[in-house]
Amino acid sequence: MTPPPDPYGRSAPDPFIRRWLFMTACIAALMLLWQFLPAIEALLSPRVASERTVTPRGDLAADEQATIELFEKARDSVVYISTAQWVRDVWTRNVFSVPRGTGSGFIWDDAGHVVTNFHVIQGASEATVKLADGRSYRAALVGTSPAHDIAVLKIGVGFKRPPAVPIGTSADLKVGQKVFAIGNPFGLDWTLTTGIVSALDRSLPGEAGGPTIDHLIQTDAAINPGNSGGPLLDSAGRLIGINTAIYSPSGASAGIGFAVPVDTVMRVVPQLIKTGRYIRPALGIEVDEDLNAHLQLLTGQKGVFVLRVIPGSAADKAGLIGAQIVGGNIVPGDRIARIDGQPVDDVAALLARLDDRNVGDVVTLSVERSGQHRDVQVELQAGV
Known part of the structure; x- marks a missing residue:
């Protein structure tokens, strides 16, 4: 059956053109639908987001719990030390206090003695000790032993005295046992790092041609600038060394740190407190x-x-x-x-x-x- 003639005399469109127009219209409709699909989904989806349930974690592992307890017990015994140097203006003759550096230390006894590294306070005119609870005190220098890189400061804590670090031994240390370092690397206060005893009885030349420091403990616990003077603890939370140096071409931790053993500290610090100097x-x-x-x-x-x-x-x-x-x-x-x-x-x-x-x-x-x-x-x- 043929279509009736057009009253205006126009010829009927070709079937191929009709199919092409139909396909074009379909493609345009699909593209339009794709563009507005997110809006349509948002319109049709529920207005209130579905709540997620928290998956129970369970108990902490035994070693995790032990590390947490060790840090919480030792934290209050570790201090943040900032030093400054007095500089006199040549024109006005006024004296200014210029910040010099930061380091770490720990409470030695109930009398307010603080132990740190000699190089932390070397060349400084004043030192400020900040406790874990935020209190700060101006420190007095009690004595130093550059040969051991040890210095003793004293602060006047009138109330809520921070606890002293429990003392351990270093003569019975074994390579491979766990150690924990607490300090203030790069000014990031009260940071805990962990590792093992990597080696014993190491020797390092002192800074600026100073005397060689002997019997050092080597550890892979991350020690960075600012950790100096902080305690190195064993798994019982006892002091076994003072973090003193790192070996690193870049100046940051490379997995080789050193600590003065506590047996040396026990010989040197009491003499410094008593006489102000160590007699070899x-x-x-x-x-x-x-x-x-x-x-x-x-x-x-x-x-x-x-x-x-x-x-x-x-x-x-x-x-x-x-x-x-x-x-x-x-x-x-x-x-x-x-x-x-x-x-x-x-x-x-x-x-x-x-x-x-x-x-x-x-x-x-x-x-x-x-x-x-x-x-x-x-x-x-x-x-x-």
């Missing part, structure tokens, strides 16, 4: 690292060559003799090989062994002179 035990001899190394090469023997015996000293009373100059050549005197059976290969080792003792202790020196070996007992005297 000594033999009463003079030695020189460079000349000692030369004599070791010359003789092919390790140990410490005595250069001079101080008249009237403990070594003099024990009969030790020093080196002599004969015909322009150095003739070695006594060579100390051991102290109480422990080898001393060089001057640094000798000083470290002596530092483990106290003034008045009697030590046995294994001494060699002209190929003859003997043991000598020496009562340690106060060093200068």
Whole structure:
């Protein structure tokens, strides 16, 4: 059946054109629907969002709970230390207090003594100690021992005295046991980091050519600038060291940190509180690292060559003799090989062994002179 003729004389559209127009209209409708689909969904969806239920966590793991309790108990014993330096204006002659740096420390006893690193307060004119509860106090310097990187401050806390850190031991530490460091890295106060004892009995040269610091604990607990002076604790929350240094080319934690062992702290801090300085035990001899190394090469023997015996000293009373100059050549005197059976290969080792003792202790020196070996007992005297 053919369509009736158009009254205006127009011809009927081609079937292909009709199909093309239909498809175009469908595509346009789909595009329009796609554009307004989010609005349609929002219009048809419920006005009130469905509530989510909280999934029960359950109890904390035993090690997590132990770490939380350790931090909560130790936190109040850790302090934030900020230092400043007095600067005089050359024109007005006014004195200004310029911030110098920050560090950490911990409460030592009920008398208000605070222990920190020597390098935290070195060169400072004043120090302020901030407690965990927000109170701040101007600190007084009690004493320092640069050889151990230890300093003692004192604050006047009249009420609500913060607790002292429980004291542990470091002689029985084992590589692999857990440790916890609390401090103020980069000024982020009261930060807890954890790790293990990585190594024991490390030695590091002091800052700016200072004396070597011996018997250090190495740990991988994250220690950064600002942690210095803070406590290193064992899993029982006892003090086992003072965080003192890091090894890092970038200046930030690289997983190698060092702490002064608490056994050293227990020898040094009471003396600093009592006298303001640490008196190292000594033999009463003079030695020189460079000349000692030369004599070791010359003789092919390790140990410490005595250069001079101080008249009237403990070594003099024990009969030790020093080196002599004969015909322009150095003739070695006594060579100390051991102290109480422990080898001393060089001057640094000798000083470290002596530092483990106290003034008045009697030590046995294994001494060699002209190929003859003997043991000598020496009562340690106060060093200068």
